[in-house]
Amino acid sequence: MKFETRAIHAGQPVDETTGAIAQPIHPSTTFSRAANADGEGFFYTRCGNPNRRALEQCVTSLEGGKDGAAFGSGMAAIMTALQALDPGDHVIAPDDLYFGVRNLHRELFTRWGLAVTTVDMTDLDAVAAAVRPDTKMIWTETPSNPLVKVTDIAAVSDIAARAGALCACDNTWATPVLQRPLELGCDLVMHSCTKYLGGHSDVLGGVLVSATDSEYFQRIRAIQEEGGAVPSPFDCWLILRGVQTLPLRVRAQCDNAAAVAAMLDDHPRVERVFYPGLPSDPGHGIAARQMDRFGAMLSFCVKGGEHEAMALANGLTLIPHATSLGGTHTLIEHRASVEGEASMAPDNLLRLSVGLEHPDDIIADLRQGLERVYQGGS
Numbered sequence: 001m002k003f004e005t006r007a008i009h010a011g012q013p014v015d016e017t018t019g020a021i022a023q024p025i026h027p028s029t030t031f032s033r034a035a036n037a038d039g040e041g042f043f044y045t046r047c048g049n050p051n052r053r054a055l056e057q058c059v060t061s062l063e064g065g066k067d068g069a070a071f072g073s074g075m076a077a078i079m080t081a082l083q084a085l086d087p088g089d090h091v092i093a094p095d096d097l098y099f100g101v102r103n104l105h106r107e108l109f110t111r112w113g114l115a116v117t118t119v120d121m122t123d124l125d126a127v128a129a130a131v132r133p134d135t136k137m138i139w140t141e142t143p144s145n146p147l148v149k150v151t152d153i154a155a156v157s158d159i160a161a162r163a164g165a166l167c168a169c170d171n172t173w174a175t176p177v178l179q180r181p182l183e184l185g186c187d188l189v190m191h192s193c194t195k196y197l198g199g200h201s202d203v204l205g206g207v208l209v210s211a212t213d214s215e216y217f218q219r220i221r222a223i224q225e226e227g228g229a230v231p232s233p234f235d236c237w238l239i240l241r242g243v244q245t246l247p248l249r250v251r252a253q254c255d256n257a258a259a260v261a262a263m264l265d266d267h268p269r270v271e272r273v274f275y276p277g278l279p280s281d282p283g284h285g286i287a288a289r290q291m292d293r294f295g296a297m298l299s300f301c302v303k304g305g306e307h308e309a310m311a312l313a314n315g316l317t318l319i320p321h322a323t324s325l326g327g328t329h330t331l332i333e334h335r336a337s338v339e340g341e342a343s344m345a346p347d348n349l350l351r352l353s354v355g356l357e358h359p360d361d362i363i364a365d366l367r368q369g370l371e372r373v374y375q376g377g378s
């Protein structure tokens with residue numbers, strides 16, 4: 001079956017008892033022991049639930065994996081991927097990545113005994129040089145948050161394999177519509193379902209998909225079931241409803257982002273645009289190779305500093321200044337002010353999650369905002 005068909009059908013058969021086309025929601029926390037006599041059914045919702053299983057099966061199918069595990073947030077998924085390593089293990093991570101992960105490394109996992117080295121993942125020599133005998137995982141995030149850097153997934157997976165380490169990819173920004181890291185040699189894919197998979201800014205969730213039924217994935221499953229950081233059945237249902245339209249949404253958002261990036265790239269008040277769809281972007285060549293389209297996330301630096309960037313973010317009429325991404329609404333955010341000291345984001349950088357409004361309206365709002373900020377010239 002093709003990708004679009006699997007987004008609607010994988011893990012989501014017509015309900016046998018009622019014939020319902022839309023998946024029923026199963027809020028039950030417990031299941032009859034008789035129905036689970038062979039151990040293949042459900043028992044207790046922390047350990048497994050029909051809606052969670054449907055979500056796991058569908059995303060696993062879209063990523064081309066062997067099995068998947070869903071969590072209550074993207075961060076719970078990432079935390080589980082790290083907890084499934086051993087204290088004392090070494091992890092290589094990108095210097096530009098979702099700042100929550102950087103905080104997790106610093107505040108939780110260094111205390112737990114995990115050693116983390118950050119490198120510029122676009123510099124393959126630097127990645128190879130960071131490998132140590134105790135390196136157990138190379139974590140990638142591509143395109144990255146917020147500098148939209150593009151990592152060569154196949155090359156980094158190769159470095160990891162030669163080191164006997166796992167390669168994981170946070171595929172939240174690209175989605176499996178545009179990029180399938182397991183096909184490029186990764187062992188594990190992670191998503192914040194809160195973003196494009198859910199797609200409507202109304203549900204939190206996370207998922208890990210493994211290429212194989214490895215011992216490492218068995219650990220992930222055990223942490224999920226025993227630790228219990230699981231999404232509710234309703235949240236799984238909402239995410240899966242979003243996934244059904246994922247291919248259509250993402251492609252339309254890519255079209256809009258390309259138009260917005262071109263306008264910003266041409267605008268006299270914009271210093272620089274970070275978007276791999278622009279031929280001048282350093283990530284363009286690799287993105288063209290490993291992604292089907294260039295995504296709908298971009299960042300840009302305005303001329304001036306934090307004052308001008310904040311004035312623009314707060315002065316738009318259609319686009320809210322708000323965190324998060326991947327939903328139907330276009331959102332803009334000043335990242336340096338939320339990420340704190342370790343942020344890679346310059347003071348004059350704004351991140352844009354391009355939504356599903358008409359591109360003319362998104363562009364008109366950005367244009368009027370830029371004109372307003374620079375009224376009188378600066």
Ligand code: PLP
Nearest residue numbers: 073074075098145172192194205
């Ligand atoms: N990974 C990326 C790339 C993100 O942008 C985010 C959140 O913004 C996360 C992970 C964390 O996901 P969640 O907010 O669902 O915990």
